[in-house]
Amino acid sequence: MVTLWLGCTVFAAVCTLALLLARAAERRTGLSLHQPLHNHSEYVRYMRDKHDLNAFGFAQQLPRHMGWPSAAGMAASSLPLIGGAVFLLGPAAAAGGPAVIGIGWPLLGLFGLLTASSAAAFASTVPTAGGCYHWAMASGSRRAGLWSGWLHAAGSSLLLATTNLYLADWMSRTVERHFGYTGGAGLFYIILLMLIITQAAAHIRAIRLLGRLMAWTAAAQLAAAAGMIAILASIAWPGIYPFAILAHASPAWTASAPPDGGSSSALLGFLLLQRLFIGICDGAQAGEETRNPRIALPWSIYLSTAGLAIFGFVLFAFIILHARIGAFGLTAMPALGDWLTDIWARWGQPCEALFFAMIVFLAWANGASALGAGARTLFAMARDESLPFAGKLSGVSALYRSPVMALVITAAGAGTIALLAAAACGAATGGSSLQSQTPQLVLLSIAAMHAAYAIPIGGRLWRTLKESKDSKDSKDSKDSRLRTAGRKRSKTHGPWELGKYAGTVDGVTVCWLAISAISAVCLLKPAALLLAAVCLTVGAVAIERMHRSLRRKSPFKVVGSMRFGKRSMDECIRIERKFPQ
Structure with missing residues (x-):
């Protein structure tokens, strides 16, 4: 019980x-020179x-069609609250x-909130489609940007x-x-x-409609x-809510203990829930499509x-506390997703169908968010000529206003991974092996995405x-003060x-x-670890070769400002004439 009360104390600290x-961010925003321009026309804000x-x-090629509700929906769809309850909470x-x-x-x-704070500060500083790729270039070097971009693209795929496999x-x-x-x-x-085809089609041909749909995801998740x-309260009422259950660390309580058990099982459960937080920065890739x-x-x-x-915390704790209560009690934790579906059947088939449709929509939106984030990272890297076939991958359709080729490549890569994983796990035999092996993909995505965020x-x-x-070691000489001031400017x-x-938040986050x-790498099985090592080695060679070729080109930074593209303002305007807003 002591550890449970410690957990409750941490939760109170999170709130x-x-x-x-x-409050600190709001105060700093008020002191900044940024003007929201609420009293001006939409044209002035767009300009x-x-x-x-x-x-x-960079030229404005992508449509700036998302306001605050769509941006919030995009971020909420990348954090699968309901999908996590159905797919990941049980395992x-x-x-x-x-x-x-x-x-x-x-x-x-706690750590997710700190990571979001660091990512939010970067998204405010560099609001481009590159996300952590450009963040790493701004805070480090071009090599760091290449590593962060490739890791993020791989993690998004x-x-x-993984999301489509579970769904x-x-x-x-x-x-x-x-x-x-x-x-x-x-x-x-x-x-x-x-699932893969519809997600890619929505991003390619209906990007504005997708933005409006994303605006409803936050409300749909809360509903x-x-x-x-x-539903759970009506089933268990009146009943006793054994809050002490949440202190049980033994998998034996679930009546389905894994064969290995031990601390590695607890760490695996911890990291499976970590999947819900690794989409924190996905909304940042919409920086060129969001107003203000x-x-x-x-x-x-x-x-x-x-x-x-x-x-x-409230939802998951409520589900765990009610899982063993009443005639509809759960007997095996891995079947929690099926149990959550079955309890809606007692309210009639229309209610069950509505729940089914809502889960499908929210999980589909989560996959669409990952697809958009990965594709925009590839688009931004190709636009900077940091990828092979950059001319094709950086293309934007004048008709649909979306990076078509980057979306197709990302969807094809993720689809190939999903099909190979399903075939290797024996989906033809009922998919029992699929549910046990899919966590390996979750661990790989955690390792890739966290490394991509840690670099910038x-x-x-x-x-x-x-x-x-x-600043502490320098003396009060005029030259020293000027050098320090120049670096800060x-x-x-x-x-x-x-x-x-x-500084403190960034240190804890890193x-x-x-x-x-x-920890995610340590829990990988030998086959997955060998595959990851091979991919990492091939990627390292490709990144170093690309970095050497990029060093002969013009620098991406200009003194006194941050600049990634080589185009002048006149060149940007000529390009934008093909993409009227």
């Missing part, structure tokens, strides 16, 4: 810290955002016991493949159990392919969470993460510490920042990202 950091992008050396609790919620989730929420498996099993259609492996593969709590991105993007990233940490945040922390050390800052707390990435 308090969320308010304190938000401000366009010229801001032109200052980085996580089966591996580590209910303590992964009572103790683990508050810790995840793994996220998309296709759950949909095929639900259709077979509730509708009596036994399609077998053929049904699974058809659903998997349709689904409230519906789950209401220096304010809208950071707040959407920060508030979505804070909402996930707070509401996720670590670079900014190193620069901050170096500037602090130089050349470093850009966004309007959303944490001020004096920024340590957390490194530890969680290493």
Whole structure:
């Protein structure tokens, strides 16, 4: 019980810290020179955002169609609250016991909030489609940008493949159990392919409609969470709510203990829930499609993460506490997703169909968010000529206003990973092996995404510490003061920042990202570890070759500002004439 109360204390600290950091960011935003221009026309606000992008050396090719609601929906869709309850909560609790919620989730929420704060500050400073790729270039070097960009693209593909695998498996099993259609492996593969195709088609041909749909995802997640709590409360009422269950760390409580057990199982359960937080920065890739991105993007990233940490604890704890109560009690934790679906059947088939459609939509939106983030990273790297076939990958359709080739390549890569994983796990035999092997893809995505985030945040922390050390060691000479002032002037800052707390937050975030990435690698099975090592070696060779070729080109930084592209303002305007807003 002591550890459970410690977890509750950490959760209370998360709620308090969320308010304190938000207040600090709001105060710094008010002191900045950034003007929201609320009293001006939409054209004036658009021109401000366009010229801001032109200052980085990029033309406004993508449509600036997303406001604050769409940006918040994009960030919320990358954090799968309801999908996590259906797909990941059961396997996580089966591996580590209910303590992964009572103790683990508050810790995840704490570090997730700190990571979101560091990412939000970067999104306010460099609001481009490159995301952490450009963040790493701004805080470090071109080589750091290449590593961060490639890791993020690989992690996004793994996220998309994993999400679609979980969703296709759950949909095929639900259709077979509730509708009596036994399609077998053929049904699974058809659903998997349709998910990937529809996600890519929505990004290519209906990007504006997708932005509007994303605006509804946050409300849909809250409605689904409230519906789950209401249904569970009605089933168990009146009943006893054994809060002490959340202190059980033994998987034996779940009646389905994994064969290995031990601390590795608890760590696996902890990292499976970590999957819900690794989409924190996905919304940042929409920087060139969001109005007033220096304010809208950071707040959407920060508030979505804070909402996930707070509401996720309430929802998941409520589900775990009710899982063994009443005639509809659960007997095996891995079947938690099926149990959540079955309890809606007592309210009638229309209610069950509505829940099924809502889960499909929210999980599909999560996959679409991962696809968009990975494709825009490839698009940004190709636009900087940092990829092979850059001319093709950086192309934007004048008709659909989307990076078509980057989307197709990302969807094809993720689809290939999903199909190979399904075939290797034996989806044709019912998919039992699929549910046990898919966590390996989750661990790979955690390692790749956390490494991609750690590179730019670590670079900014190193620069901050170096500037602090130089300022302390320097004497009061005029030349020394001028050098220090010049370095500070050349470093850009966004309007959303944490001020004096920024260094501490970045330091804790880098340590957390490194530890969680290493832990994920340590839990990989030999086959997955060997495959990851081969891919990393090939990627390292390709990155070094590309970096050598890029060193002979013009630098990407200009003194006094941050500039990534080589195009002048006139060149940007000529390009933008083909893409009228």
